[in-house]
Amino acid sequence: MKNDLEGQRIDAFDIAKGIAIICVILGHLGIYNINRVVYTFHMPIFFLISGYFLKKNSSELFTEFYQKRFKGIMWPYITTCFFICALSIPMSLLLGESVAANLYKWIGGSLYGSGLPDSPNLFKHFPSFIGALWFLPTLFIGSNIAKKIIDNDKNDIQSLGMAIILFYIGYKTSERVWLPFDIQAGLTASLFLLLGYLAKKYQILYMKIPVYIYFLLGGISFWNIKYFSGLWFVKNYFGNGIFDILAALSTSFIIIKICFLVSSRLIALSKVLKWYGKNSIIVLAFHIIELNIFPWKFFNDWFLYSFNLEAMHSIKGLFCIILLKLAWVTFGVIVVNNIYFLHYLYSGGKSK
Secondary structure (H helix, E strand, O other): HHHHHHHHHHHHHHHHHHHHHHHHHOOOOHHHHHHHHHHHOOHHHHHHHHHHOOOOOOOOOHHHHHHHHHHHHHHHHHHHHHHHHHHHHHHHHHHHHOOHHHHHHHHHHHHHHOOOOOOOOOOOOOOOOOOOHHHHHHEEEEEEHHHHHHHOOHHHHHHHHHHHHHHHHHHHHHHEEEOHHHHHHHHHHHHHHHHHHHHEEEEEEEHOOOOOHHHHHHHHHHHHHHHHOEEEEOOOOOOOOOOHHHHHHHHHHHHHHHHHHHHHHHHHHHHHHHHHHHOOHHHHHHHHHHHHOHHHHHHOOOOHHHHOOHHHHHHHHHHHHHHHHHHHHHHHHHHHOOOOHHHHOOOOOOOO
């Protein structure tokens, strides 16, 4: 029975990651009524799940942990940045833009790693924007901080206190300057990673929860969606303050519990979501290549004149855009998993 639960647990997490990475794509459509839902949980759930698999004082040295995380997280970051820079050349020529200017923009963005173009970076005239790929440096830094906290000799309350202090430092310093490679986002993310670890330690997901607790958690999630004011790790903005954190935890918990049911009862759907979840880094990589390089403005204009539709402002057009985006990332996953050197880079040095 225990082995069955363990297998289901892994499936449930892959399903949750699949849902979250699709929500990342939907969240970049720029539609408020979608964003007010997906932005309440899609980043926190990734941090919580990553933290769930951290281990305390394992036989693995911290340097080994660091190297493994660098390969698994930063290799895909570096590889994707290279593709963005390389693909910007033919796209610049196609659109009649300056190749040198676009290369400078994307090389600078790769070296700084900011998720927003207007972040208050350290260097006033240095390009810093790389887009949604900011998540990978954040996860890398947050994982290493959380691992250090977990491996210390403090009790869980003290460890939680340390993570809250680091969260606050990351939050407050973000108001004045945004450091390279999203260091402050890594500080805030480390709290969620630690909470994921504690959820596993105390078997939170396997506890029998009274029905009224689910109603309470659902109420918190619904309230935060209804009165959404922004939950953006990309700039450490929490519009509803501490309530955003509580709502992110409650919504993530509910979604993961639902994923347990999906993994055992909706087999076909679970297979699709698991596939996207297991390949979530590749999906993110190809999604950001599409966002940064593909000229959506021209595509939208073509849609408007060819079909008498405006792609982003009609149901049919929006549906087509979503299908195209999913088809592109699906193609990317298939390509990466079938070309040895790409698979090697995106899997952190693992052979097929």
